[in-house]
Structures are given as C-alpha cells and as structure tokens.
Amino acid sequence: MTATPLQQVVHAYGVVSAEFRGSLPSGLGDAPVEVFSLADLGVLVSRLDAASFGEAVWQMHGTDPGWVERVAGQHHRVLQAAVEQGDVLPLRLPGIYADTNAVGSVLAGQLDVLRGAFARVRGRVELGAKAFALAEPEQPEAGRPASGRDYLLGRAAAGARREHARDRANAAVVAAHERMAALAASAVTNPPQDAALSGRREPMLLNAAYLVPRASLDDVVELVETLGADLAADGVALEVSGPWPPYNFVAEADITAAGADL
Amino acid sequence: MSDNTPEQYRSGSPPARRDGPTFVGTGRKGQETLADILERVLDKGIVIVGDIQVRLLDIELLTIKIRLMVASVERAKEMGINWWEGDPFVSHQVDDGPDRAELQNRVGELEQRLARIEGRETGEVSRTERRA
Structure with a gap:
C-alpha cells in the first residue's frame, strides 16, 4: 500500500445506529456523506480525493490554522446535523483511512467498545456551559486620599472587597455546576479556554459539558434560566451552548492499536 | 443547516451585564x-488509532498545538509558553503571522519542551478532570 499512491481516501466522522436515515450536509471538501454499515452500527464517511485530503496534505496543512479551521468546521457540521436527527458518537479529527475496508476492519475489531460507547450517548446530547467573571463596577472615587496612610488603607480595603467578590463568584459557579450535573447523566469540567482562542478577556471560571437526556433538555434549560439570573447577581455571566454531539463523553471508548485486534 | 431559532441572541461581543x-x-x-x-x-x-494504512501518526504536532491552546493560560505560562501571542491560529491575522517554516520550528521546539515536561510530570498537561 505504500508503493502506489492512493487516489482516494475515506474520512470518518462518527458512528450512528444502522437505522439512521437523517439527511446530512456535505462534509470535508464539500463531499457527500454516506453511511457505511457496520453490523448494527453505521459509520458516517466521505470519499475524498487523496490529492486534497490524503496523508501528505494533512502533514503539509496540519499546522495551517486556516486549513484546520475549515476542516474542523466541515467535520463538525456533519456531526451537528447528525445529532439533530439522531444519536451520534463523534470520532476525533483527523480520521483519514485508505478506504472503507480500512475503516471497517479497525472499527469491527472493537465493535463491543463502540457499542458500549454508543449505548452511553444514546438518547442523549451534550450541553456546554461557560461562566465568566464580569468586570466589577467601578468604585466611585472618594476624592483624593488625605494622606499616604489613607491611600494604603483604601487600597487594602478595595483588595479585600475584590477577594471577597471572587470567592463568592467561585462558590456560586461551583454550586451551579453541581446543580446542572445533577440533572445530567454525566458531567465533565475542562480547563478554561485560552483567552487568545476564545477571544474573551473576562476570566473563564467554568468550562463544563453535560451529557443530558433529550427528554430532560427543557428541564435543564429552565434550570439554566434560574441559575443564570442568580449568578448574574454574583457578578458571573453564564453561557450555555448546544445541543452538541456528545464529543466530551466518549473518552472511555478510545480505541488504540494495542487494544484493537488487528 | 436547519431553521433559525429566536434563541440565538448572542452578538459575539463581550456580554454586557x-x-x-x-x-x-x-x-x-x-x-x-x-x-x-x-x-x-x-x-x-x-x-x-489503528495503525493500518493511512491512519496519521504525525498529527501529534497538531494535537499538541491544540492542547496548548485549550490549556489554561496559567498552565501554559508555567510551561513557559507564550507563543500564541500573535499566532495566526488564534489571532486570525493569517497574513501577519510568521511564515510556515518559522512556525514549524517553533512547534518543533515546543514539542521537545513538552516532551521533557511530560517526562517529568507524566502526562498532567492540560486535562484536569476529564471525567466527573
């Protein structure tokens, strides 16, 4: 397989049930997406031109921000459409294979693991929640301090106020997270996103994801309304996103070459 | 994709109170x-990670870069990493960014540095609680 360069490669997006009949948007390179059948499961795949998406191209563009961003967006677009029409287990990028046989043989070797992972996300979607510390309101300046001592005392008091506010905000965020987690089948917290990546200056206090039964979505949204109002009083902005494909809830299912019986 | 809903009332600008x-x-x-x-x-x-055929291994580079980007600023600073400032990936100023060769060098350096750190700390890089 190393001798002849491939004309075509296959990209795998995610795993669905064999009964999945959703209509999906085009995927990588605007290629159509098909469901490749694998026992009682289906794998969402696109056949791609190797000249545009082969290994060499990944190696050349894998660190090119614009390219990766575009590919990630196309990969996600397919999974997002899938989760809006059924259950889906997302595969991580990149997922390029020589052909559908290669996809099939890798996944078939670990069918039980995949089934277990798929069962965990069945009927469930991911919600994301982020909490940001809002800028504190400017303290009205009480005129020029009368002395250096007054100035220092004033600064110490302001510092104590800030620290107190921070503690309150953190405690409120933790409590909110716990209440949301209680409604979820599973919850994870991720490291705060880099400000440079998120484009947000406010400190990120929480970057969490929840695996929520579809039937409970309304309850969670209702809870978020309440929590958001409470958090605002503590100087915290709560942002909820989703429903997402359950990207954050597949970790136990990682399939490695060692585990895969190739 | 599907329909628009009135629930998207986010502007992209920092939230007002x-x-x-x-x-x-x-x-x-x-x-x-x-x-x-x-x-x-x-x-x-x-x-x-099936190692048959075109499964990519060299994508480590990309993975490392992304892991750093999603790591907290504090953690990254502890690791002595501040290259994202002005990085085209995160600043979106592709034209003003360093050229690829330079970028490659920097990622290579970073990879080595990360490998050393990981060697010391056994993998505690950017994921705090993956599972709750």
Whole structure:
C-alpha cells in the first residue's frame, strides 16, 4: 500500500445506529456523506480525493490554522446535523483511512467498545456551559486620599472587597455546576479556554459539558434560566451552548492499536 | 443547516451585564464559537488509532498545538509558553503571522519542551478532570 499512491481516501466522522436515515450536509471538501454499515452500527464517511485530503496534505496543512479551521468546521457540521436527527458518537479529527475496508476492519475489531460507547450517548446530547467573571463596577472615587496612610488603607480595603467578590463568584459557579450535573447523566469540567482562542478577556471560571437526556433538555434549560439570573447577581455571566454531539463523553471508548485486534 | 431559532441572541461581543444566562444556540441550531468547535473536534471525540494504512501518526504536532491552546493560560505560562501571542491560529491575522517554516520550528521546539515536561510530570498537561 505504500508503493502506489492512493487516489482516494475515506474520512470518518462518527458512528450512528444502522437505522439512521437523517439527511446530512456535505462534509470535508464539500463531499457527500454516506453511511457505511457496520453490523448494527453505521459509520458516517466521505470519499475524498487523496490529492486534497490524503496523508501528505494533512502533514503539509496540519499546522495551517486556516486549513484546520475549515476542516474542523466541515467535520463538525456533519456531526451537528447528525445529532439533530439522531444519536451520534463523534470520532476525533483527523480520521483519514485508505478506504472503507480500512475503516471497517479497525472499527469491527472493537465493535463491543463502540457499542458500549454508543449505548452511553444514546438518547442523549451534550450541553456546554461557560461562566465568566464580569468586570466589577467601578468604585466611585472618594476624592483624593488625605494622606499616604489613607491611600494604603483604601487600597487594602478595595483588595479585600475584590477577594471577597471572587470567592463568592467561585462558590456560586461551583454550586451551579453541581446543580446542572445533577440533572445530567454525566458531567465533565475542562480547563478554561485560552483567552487568545476564545477571544474573551473576562476570566473563564467554568468550562463544563453535560451529557443530558433529550427528554430532560427543557428541564435543564429552565434550570439554566434560574441559575443564570442568580449568578448574574454574583457578578458571573453564564453561557450555555448546544445541543452538541456528545464529543466530551466518549473518552472511555478510545480505541488504540494495542487494544484493537488487528 | 436547519431553521433559525429566536434563541440565538448572542452578538459575539463581550456580554454586557445582564440578568440571565446567554444561550448560544440552545435550541435546534448551534451558533458555536470557533474555540468551542476546535476544543471539541480536535481534543475530544473517540480516538481510533489503528495503525493500518493511512491512519496519521504525525498529527501529534497538531494535537499538541491544540492542547496548548485549550490549556489554561496559567498552565501554559508555567510551561513557559507564550507563543500564541500573535499566532495566526488564534489571532486570525493569517497574513501577519510568521511564515510556515518559522512556525514549524517553533512547534518543533515546543514539542521537545513538552516532551521533557511530560517526562517529568507524566502526562498532567492540560486535562484536569476529564471525567466527573
């Protein structure tokens, strides 16, 4: 397989049930997406031109921000459409294979693991929640301090106020997270996103994801309304996103070459 | 993709103080941020490492870069990393960015540095609690 360069490669997006009949948007390179059948499961795949998406191209563009961003967006677009029409287990990028046989043989070797992972996300979607510390309101300046001592005392008091506010905000965020987690089948917290990546200056206090039964979505949204109002009083902005494909809830299912019986 | 819902009332600018949560596409259609998408698509999802055929191994570079981007600023600073300032990936100023060769060098350096750190700390790089 190393001798002849491939004309075509296959990209795998995610795993669905064999009964999945959703209509999906085009995927990588605007290629159509098909469901490749694998026992009682289906794998969402696109056949791609190797000249545009082969290994060499990944190696050349894998660190090119614009390219990766575009590919990630196309990969996600397919999974997002899938989760809006059924259950889906997302595969991580990149997922390029020589052909559908290669996809099939890798996944078939670990069918039980995949089934277990798929069962965990069945009927469930991911919600994301982020909490940001809002800028504190400017303290009205009480005129020029009368002395250096007054100035220092004033600064110490302001510092104590800030620290107190921070503690309150953190405690409120933790409590909110716990209440949301209680409604979820599973919850994870991720490291705060880099400000440079998120484009947000406010400190990120929480970057969490929840695996929520579809039937409970309304309850969670209702809870978020309440929590958001409470958090605002503590100087915290709560942002909820989703429903997402359950990207954050597949970790136990990682399939490695060692585990895969190739 | 599907329909628009009235629930997307997010402008992309920092939030003004308001009395409730912001829903970013909670409802049927997401209006996710780039950061959210990259974090998930490149850092989550099932990893299938079959070593047959075209499964890519060299994508480590990319993975490392993304892991650093989703790591906290504090953690990254502890690791002595501050290259994202002015990085085209995160600043979107592709034209002003360093050229690829330079970028490659920097990522290479970083990779080595990370390998050393990981050697010392056995893998505690950017994921704090992957599972709750």
